[in-house]
Amino acid sequence: MDERRAHPRLRALKGARVVLPGGHSTFDCMIRNLSPSGAKIILESTVGVPDVFQLKFEDGSARPCLVKWRNATEMGVAFQG
Incomplete structure (x- = not known):
């Protein structure tokens, strides 16, 4: 599989929230x-999560996201803007 990411990803284990439009x-x-x-984020279920949303971090900051791939409980997102 070809690596298509612009930057290497670092392992993390941080809580966050998906905020819908x-x-x-x-x-x-x-x-x-x-x-x-x-x-890469893990949820109980990706059902009902749209392709565009805000990812809100524990520190209160947020990033607009575009879903690049998903399965039943995981998503890969690209930050927008």
Whole structure:
């Protein structure tokens, strides 16, 4: 498999929240790896999570995300902007 990431990802184990557009719904998640350009996150289920959302970190900062791949409980996201 070809590596298509712009930056290598570093292992992480950090809590975060997926915030849906409009900010009214959120999902808890864990960040498994992280780079300046994206992350791999683990959720209880990816059902109902749109392809574009905000990832809110424990420190209160947030990054807009675009889903690049997903399976039942994991997603790879690219940070936007």
